Amino acid sequence: MSNNRSERALNLRNEARAGVFAKFLDIMIALYGKPDLHSLERLIKEKHDGAEVEIYFTALDKAISIYLSRTKIIARNGNSYKPVTKVIFNVPKEKLIPILVELVHTKDNLIGLAKFVLRYYLRRKVKVKGSLFIGITVLRLMFLGKHPLFEKR
């Protein structure tokens, strides 16, 4: 670790920022993901149960890990030990929150998915390394727009 206090402070602040993203996703999926959790078992096939997916934020140089199970999702800060897929958010720091918020407000249906692919995936703002299926599955778990409280907005 650098001895320079400014760099060290920045590094730790970025780590905290990524950690809050993990906490936010954890809470949001637990609170508002319920209507979609029945599809969790369908989405996460037996062979992917327990898989780790790393979400890496290029602007922060920090990652969070999502642990997939057929009953719940756990988001933690830090790199994954052995990720099956790496989802990379390749956008500037100030764009991270708007993208995460937009993902959360997206409806988990074909139109929502198509919007995401056109806006972010094809423009290489969000890249997926490894299994595309699992990458998309994780992103779909963040699509909470079908929840009645989000539909009211």
Next chain:
Amino acid sequence: MVVKILKLEVNEREILNSHRIIPYEILYEAVVTAEELTVLGVPENELIVLKSFLRNIKPALKRTIVKAQKGFPVIAHHFAYPGEIFNAFDVADVVVETVPYTLSALVPAGPEKYYDIAESFGHPHHSCSSQKGTIGMYIDDLYEFDALATPTAPCDNTFANFPLMQHLKDDNVPLITPDMPIYRDERAYKYFADELMTSIYQIGEVFGQEPNFKKLATAMEYTNRDLELVAEINELKKVKPNPIESMFCPLLTGIAAFAPGTPEKTQFFSDVLEVGKERVKHGERAAGGEEKIRVMWPYMALFFDIGFCEWFDREMGMTMLHDIFTYLFYDKIETNKGPEKLVEGIARQAMNYPMVRQSSTQMDFILDDFVFLSKEFEADCAIFTVHLACKQVVSAVQLLREALRDELGIPMLSIDVDAGDGRFTSIDTIKNKITNFVETLFG
């Protein structure tokens, strides 16, 4: 160090870039990020209390960071040392216990590496994680303290950890320790008022500053107003269903420590009160649905998983009426009768501050207080989180269980936890225990 700071003009650049309280910067980043995410991402009428907390705690943290960056002396203090007092000085005050726990609430496993650093240093695993986290940060050179302040209360962790921090680095950091007596009577209040006044002048002496009692009186006026607001919020909690979300309990603890005697803290309570009144009008709970079980929580809320409270409210239909920090057993003080009276009032409040009142005296207080509160707020049961480090209250667990059963006929569940470290008892284990308790007793 202090002399260097006071001569700000000499090496201002060095000090401005020195990042002397990095954990506050980390926490500020976490708070700002969480606020943006909740405001933009969470539906408007959801998590209202959390949104208000984040909005109001932000300026308090920023003020401390800016003060430290400007070169004001940094004083680390126990939450039991009345935070309002630091308004009387030009200092950046760091609350030792609240930083790791707030970090654990906002960032998964946030302070765990600092707990581990302290333990690697030889700090006992069974000591208080709230202080252990800050000790780890201090060992890791994230803090530079110019002084430390704590009353000789509320627990043995405090007696051990503050002197440890004093001698941890090469330079011997001044430690200011007003002696808090065990008893709670007029003689004891007078004694502690003298001790507290001496400590105020000691702080002034260490930093070469005169205490500004006018500023202190202004801070206490905010605290007086807070007392009125909290009393009103508590009245609302008596309504069935309780309109205040469980998350208010840990959030009150956080804002009380970070923003004592400030308009932000008053604003937070005003926001909660307004929302609560509105819900009472419509007979609503925060989480909607039915209030199935009203729970008294006689010890600390779980800080390491802020989502727990929402699970508690939404999935279990339970309501956390009070934890140890949310009912204030003291009155407003007179702020216009001069420094002596002012400090006397602060001393009286400090001796009856939540946890200090129940932990640093005989166990009668915790028994009486929670039997009284359970009766007053019509609790259906109690859940006691037996924090690993708080050995002084562990002795009261069985006594409280018996008191609640004998006097009110309500059951109490006790769960061994570390309130700021999810590795000790995982959140899933805690949820399972609560679920089993509820199924066994309430069907």
